[in-house]
Amino acid sequence: MKKLFLGFLSIFLVFSMLAACSQTSSNEGSGDSGSKDGKKRFAIVFKNTGNPYGEKQMDGFKQAIEALGHEAILKAPDQPTAEAQIQMIEELISQKVDSIAIVGNDPDALQPALKKAMDQGIKVLSLDSAVNAQSRMVHVNQADPVAIGRVQIEAISEMIGGKGQIAVLSATSQATNQNAWIEQMKETLKDPKYKDIELVKVAYGDDLRDKSVSETEALLKSYPDLKGIIAPTTVGIAAAGKVLTDKGLKDKVHLTGLGLPSEMAEYIESGVCDWMYLWNPIDVGYLAGYAADALVNETITGKVGDKFTAGDLGEKEVVEDGDGTQIMLGDPFKFDASNIAEWKEVY
Structure with missing residues (x-):
């Protein structure tokens, strides 16, 4: 009986060790532990892939986040649907990113996922195409x-x-x-x-x-x-x-x-x-990057009157936007035959 007991005990211990190893491996692969180098992680989710405007916007976001010493995560679904963005938001929540900047494919459909993110301490803002005021802390707008x-x-x-x-x-x-x-x-x-x-x-x-x-x-x-x-x-x-x-x-x-x-x-x-x-889509993404950092650092909370410095764009202020708030980049710019040769080399 003693030998039989020891045999069962040995088998139990082996399975326990295997289960523990399996759990450890699962956690390491999930991204739950945060960035390994200690940098904060800022995500941007554009409407869809293959969009040159979106690529420029994400470039600007990445430029700002990396200038601030953080890690930028750039994501976009194959198709411009709310369902595809929701899946990406859920993935980012599981990775425990510090902030999510979203270019919404739908103003309301993303609300449950984005509220879930905010409830877990993730700072959420929209840019370019806004989500509703209940789904974000502030919106970054291109122009009036x-x-x-x-x-x-x-x-x-x-x-x-x-x-x-x-x-x-x-x-x-x-x-x-x-x-x-x-x-x-x-x-x-x-x-x-x-x-x-x-x-x-x-x-x-x-x-x-x-x-x-x-x-x-x-x-x-x-x-x-x-x-x-x-x-x-x-x-x-x-x-x-x-x-x-x-x-x-x-x-x-x-x-x-x-x-x-x-x-x-x-x-x-x-x-x-x-x-x-x-406007310059690079600047829209760049402004969103600095706004996300200001939210994470609690320099701003998204309320009217909040101010922060947005790198090369200078000081920006949070203003009213219907039921929510927004940060305005500037006025639309005219491109015609007199200046297009110059600007086509820029973006």
């Missing part, structure tokens, strides 16, 4: 939405001589920044001086190049008298520029919106797009 919407209507009106049909080629129907700009476009069009301009459709290319090309072609087919297209998305405006070029529609259908100088230079230089607007 009113100015962005208004200036694009002013541009297309001048291009088409204040008369004719126009359409909007947007990103996704859930993108908060796009929707805010489009609403402001519609408000601007109510001005009597735009009474001869008709907005015939808002189309959605989902920030996918092929779909944006297809949507542009569909607009041209459905509205043969179309005079202008506004594409407030870098993917959309480049896709529209290609379609108008391929179809030889220069001076027949005018184009403006928000684009990357490096992608739009050929269309501005050819005259397919007379001019367009944007």
